[in-house]
Structure formats: structure tokens, C-alpha cells
Amino acid sequence: MPVLRKVSPSATSEPTGTEACFLSALQLASGSDPAFRASTLPNRVLEPGKKATLIVRFQPPSEGEFQGLAEGWVSHPTHGHPLVNLVGRGVQGCFSVQPTTVDFGINRLVCGPRTREFMAYNDCPGEVKVAGMKLEQAGAQFAVSGALPATIPPGGRVKLTAKYAPVEEGDDAATVRFTLKDGAVFNAGLVGRGLSKTDQTDRFIQQAEARVDVLFVVDNSGSMMEEQQSLGANFAAFLSQAAAAQVDYRIGVTTTGLDPSPGGWSECPGGALGGENGRLFPVDGTSPRIITPETPNAAGVFANNTHVGVCHWNEQGLDATWRALSDPLLYNLDDPRTPQLNDGNGGFLREDAKLAIIVLSDEEDFSSQPVAFYETYLLALKGNDPSKVSFNAVVGPEDLTTCTTSSSSGSRYMELARRLNGVVDSICTPNWAASLEKLSESAFGPNRAFPLSELPEDPGAIAVRVDGVPVTEGWAYDARANAVIFERLRAPAPGVVVEVTYPLGCP
Structure with missing residues (x-):
């Protein structure tokens, strides 16, 4: 029974x-x-x-x-x-655990344990005492470790590690329960699937992207004035695919600045002195902060919202992205931590919409966490469905001799873009309209990248079928993204089923 x-x-x-x-x-x-x-x-x-x-x-x-x-x-x-x-x-609290669900995906029984990182955050004005961290599970598939119990100071972070080693086929789940000294309890979920088979078939239904949420993260440092102007002046090029496909979009802008600028030769507009800290620009609401197909004079609003100023000197674009899309900003119309009114990001992210993030910066990212953390968090926002998230980077290229005005290569941004199937372009692009058309295709166009759920043991043995018909050309395997990517003119049509079969390796 x-x-x-x-x-x-x-x-x-x-x-x-x-x-x-x-x-x-x-x-x-x-x-x-x-x-x-x-x-x-x-x-x-x-x-x-x-x-x-x-x-x-x-x-x-x-x-x-x-x-x-x-x-x-x-x-x-x-x-x-x-x-x-x-x-x-x-x-409503200022202690949190992110991501709230750590998904290990599929792990073959013959492979070793798989490891993921997650974080405990104290964004409270005072210290938080974590009295206990307990793993509750059926069996011994999961393990967690980290420097808890502990007292976390204001603004403190504690890195935690979870491991998954399935012992039999099937889905596994566990809960990590955090108990604070005041009795409050916070949970994080761990999920994974054990498999003994040697082949994997990933199935995708090509969707018509009817709803897309786009977050621009714009560098507000002193060298970005011309790039901000070019971005704002070419909004029509960016919307080219959206208009052709009649996409229901929401577009918001934030900056790479977390803290207000200490002052100097320039001040940033928008009410936050360059320290948006993930809040959509302009924080003071002097223009619409979320652009939709119904926004009057959308091009003018976008031009205004991308002129974020040139006052800041500490580019932390990945942290800004994460904060824009996490509590308390994501689900609240007002940020309870700040004196400004209605400066939350509530209403921007829709559960059933694709999420496209576009970062523009001429400097390396100096955020607080490894790139893998942001990948895990962004995927978790969309139920760990890689086809629902793209991260795109218009940044300093690897070869700075082709972009002498860039201070450094945006290597962390480029790494995340490759992990999340996005476009990488140079901040020194000579043709902003063409670059924004590529970004528009990535955000609004038919999906061309189909990320594999696991690592293939032999990429040469990958087989692709579209609606049951073998397809031997017009696509390639991208090892950096671990994805099958179709050529632009060979993108599968909406409604078809794409199947990718490959021998399983160990990560």
C-alpha cells in the first residue's frame, strides 16, 4: 500500500x-x-x-x-x-534565503555528487541571530553545509553549499529549515532527479513569445554619455521584432549603481543620485518607469529613462540585476527601505512572460557573488526553464584594441550571457541600430537556442528532430552554452516540438 x-x-x-x-x-x-x-x-x-x-x-x-x-x-x-x-x-522580513529553491536537475547515479551554492542574507538594520539550520528529507540524497548557526551583522551574507547524490531513480526533494532566535522560520527547497539511463531526450515546444519583460541595466559612470544617447535614439530598432510579432512587452531600466554617488563634477537625475540599487529608473516617477505597448510617446520615455546620468564609479550590474528582481523590490510598489514613494518594481515581472536582461557597460562588473549565483537565481525566477530567460551583454570586448574607449573587458557579463543564451556585442559598436536589432531578435524573436538539461558525453552524437523529422543541418552545438542553436533563418516555427537526444555525461 x-x-x-x-x-x-x-x-x-x-x-x-x-x-x-x-x-x-x-x-x-x-x-x-x-x-x-x-x-x-x-x-x-x-x-x-x-x-x-x-x-x-x-x-x-x-x-x-x-x-x-x-x-x-x-x-x-x-x-x-x-x-x-x-x-x-x-x-514581510529583511532576512532571506536566495534562491528559495535550489534545483540540481538530472544527475546520473554513476556520477559523483552535484554541488550548488545559495545564500542567507541579512538586509535588516540590525543583526540577525540564526539559531539553527536543519535539513529535512526522506533518505540521505542531500547534504548542506555553511557557517550557521551564527549572528549575521547588518548587510551580512553567509554562503551555503548544498550537495545532491541520488541513490535511486526518481525525483528527490528536501527542505532546509532556518530558525531565527525570535522563533521565525524560513525554508529553502532542494530538488533533483536521479537517473540510471545513459541517454537523455530533451523536448521543447517552440512558443510564440507573446509576453516578454525586458530589463535594461545601464552603466551610469562618467564615460557612458554617448552610449546612453545612442541607446535612447535607437529605440525603434530595438522594438522591430516586438512590433512584427505583436509582442506584449514591459520594458524597465535600472543602473549599475547601488549606492548614491558621493558627489563630484556631475549629479545623476531620477531622484536616487545614481544609487538606484535595482529600482527602476527614474526612482522619482517623473516619467513612466515601465514601458508597455500602450505607453504614449514610448520612444521619448525610453530616451529619458536611459539617460541615467554619468555620476557613478562603481559598476555592479549583476548585483543591480539581482536586486531589481528580488524582494523587497520585485513584488512591492514601494521600497519599504527608502523615503521615496512608489519606488518599488511591483508589476514589472509577469510569471508567464519571458525575461530578457540587457546590460550596457564599458567596465567590468564588480558585483559581490560568483557568476554562477546569478545564473541560478535568474533561472529559478522562471521555474528553471532556460528558454524563458536570456541575458545579453553590450560591454567591453575581450580584445580591447578594437574598443579603446572601454576601460576593461566585461568578462563576467559575457560569461553570464553565454550561460543564458544571450547576445554579446561590443560597447564600441559602430552601428547601434544594427546592434539593437540583434538584441530585439534575442528578446522578442523566435527561440533559436535550446539549452540541454544535462551535459552530453559526446556532442558528435547529438540528434535533433523537429516534429518527429530528423534535422541534420541548420543547427550547431554550442559547448559554452551547452545548447543546440539553430541558424537565424532555420529557427523552428511556433508550435512545433523540438527533440534533442544525446548520450549523458557527468558534469
Whole structure:
């Protein structure tokens, strides 16, 4: 008989007898609060000792208690409808753990443990005392480590490490529970899938990108005046693909500055003195901060919003990106930490929209975390679906002799763009209209890059099918992005199914 038990953030059904059983519709029950989300598992036969796991994600829209129910049906005469209660609480706090779900993806059983990093943050005005960090799981697939319990000073960060080593095939999930000294509890989820097979087939449905959210991160240092003007003057080129495909877009701008400029020969406009800290520009609301197809004089608004000033000298574009797309800015119309009114980013990011990030800078990024951290966080925003996120970099090139006005190469930006299937271009581009057309294609055009879920052991053995028909040309494997990328004129049409089969390697 299967026994359904809760393994936050999941519900797991495991046969405990000696006979196989039939599992039907492991899912969220009707009437569960929308704060809980899960995809129904397909019907299946569970062999003795095997398991089926329903991954439940919890995203509260406000403070308060939320309740739900996970249910399934099994072939048992008296226990055929097992249930699991789901309970969660939303709080407004300045302590956080990011990302809230660490997804290890697929790991072959013959490969070694897979490692991911995540962070505990104290953005409170005072110290936070973390009294405990406890891993709750079924089995011993996951392990966590880090310098907790500890007292974290204001603005402090504690790097944590999670490892995943599956012992059998199937989905695995666990919860890392953080307990503060005042009794508050915060959770982070760990998920992964163990596989023993030697081949992997990734399936993609080519979507027509009807909804896209675009975040520009613009360098506001002293050498960027001409580039800001060129960007603002070529807005029509950027919107070329969006107009052709009738995309429902939202466009926002922030800067690479986190703290207000200490002053000097120039002041930055917008109300934050160059220290947007992830807030959309202009912070003071003197022009619309989110541009949509309905925005009057959108080109003029974009030109204004990209003239962010040239007052700052510490470019931290990746941190600015992360802060723009995380609490407390992301879900609030007002940033509770600042005196300005209505300076939050609430309403910018839509759950069902593709996210495109475009950074423009003539300096290297000096943000606080490894590039892999930002990759993990941005993917987690979109359910770890690489086709829903792109990161694009118009920065100092690797060969600075081709761009003498750039202070340094934007190597960290370029690395993230390659990881997240974006466009890389030189900040010294001689043709801004052409460069912005390429960025427009990346943000709004048909998807050409299909990131593989795992690392192929032999890239030469990759096989591609489109709607079941083998395709042997018009695409190439990009090892840096670990993706199959189609040529521009060979991009699969909306609605078709793209299948990529390859032998599995070990990361």
C-alpha cells in the first residue's frame, strides 16, 4: 500500500508493500490556495520500493497563513485517496534565503555528487541571530553545509553549499529549515532527479513569445554619455521584432549603481543620485518607469529613462540585476527601505512572460557573488526553464584594441550571457541600430537556442528532430552554452516540438 507523506516542498508516494500499484493524479486538490503551485503527475505504475514525488512551490502574495491539499489515488481497497495538508506563511522580513529553491536537475547515479551554492542574507538594520539550520528529507540524497548557526551583522551574507547524490531513480526533494532566535522560520527547497539511463531526450515546444519583460541595466559612470544617447535614439530598432510579432512587452531600466554617488563634477537625475540599487529608473516617477505597448510617446520615455546620468564609479550590474528582481523590490510598489514613494518594481515581472536582461557597460562588473549565483537565481525566477530567460551583454570586448574607449573587458557579463543564451556585442559598436536589432531578435524573436538539461558525453552524437523529422543541418552545438542553436533563418516555427537526444555525461 502506498503511504503519501509530505516532504516539503513536495508530496511523495512510496509503495511500502511487495506488490506494484497504480497511482493516478498526484496533484494539488481543488480549493488549494493559489499561493501553492504544482504540475499534476501523469498516471503511472509504481513498483515496490519506487516513489513518485509532487513538487509543490509556495509563493505567498501577501502576509498571512495559506493552506492547501495534495492528493492522489492509488489502487488500494481502503486507502485509495491519500491526502497531505499544505501550510505556509507569508511574512514581510529583511532576512532571506536566495534562491528559495535550489534545483540540481538530472544527475546520473554513476556520477559523483552535484554541488550548488545559495545564500542567507541579512538586509535588516540590525543583526540577525540564526539559531539553527536543519535539513529535512526522506533518505540521505542531500547534504548542506555553511557557517550557521551564527549572528549575521547588518548587510551580512553567509554562503551555503548544498550537495545532491541520488541513490535511486526518481525525483528527490528536501527542505532546509532556518530558525531565527525570535522563533521565525524560513525554508529553502532542494530538488533533483536521479537517473540510471545513459541517454537523455530533451523536448521543447517552440512558443510564440507573446509576453516578454525586458530589463535594461545601464552603466551610469562618467564615460557612458554617448552610449546612453545612442541607446535612447535607437529605440525603434530595438522594438522591430516586438512590433512584427505583436509582442506584449514591459520594458524597465535600472543602473549599475547601488549606492548614491558621493558627489563630484556631475549629479545623476531620477531622484536616487545614481544609487538606484535595482529600482527602476527614474526612482522619482517623473516619467513612466515601465514601458508597455500602450505607453504614449514610448520612444521619448525610453530616451529619458536611459539617460541615467554619468555620476557613478562603481559598476555592479549583476548585483543591480539581482536586486531589481528580488524582494523587497520585485513584488512591492514601494521600497519599504527608502523615503521615496512608489519606488518599488511591483508589476514589472509577469510569471508567464519571458525575461530578457540587457546590460550596457564599458567596465567590468564588480558585483559581490560568483557568476554562477546569478545564473541560478535568474533561472529559478522562471521555474528553471532556460528558454524563458536570456541575458545579453553590450560591454567591453575581450580584445580591447578594437574598443579603446572601454576601460576593461566585461568578462563576467559575457560569461553570464553565454550561460543564458544571450547576445554579446561590443560597447564600441559602430552601428547601434544594427546592434539593437540583434538584441530585439534575442528578446522578442523566435527561440533559436535550446539549452540541454544535462551535459552530453559526446556532442558528435547529438540528434535533433523537429516534429518527429530528423534535422541534420541548420543547427550547431554550442559547448559554452551547452545548447543546440539553430541558424537565424532555420529557427523552428511556433508550435512545433523540438527533440534533442544525446548520450549523458557527468558534469
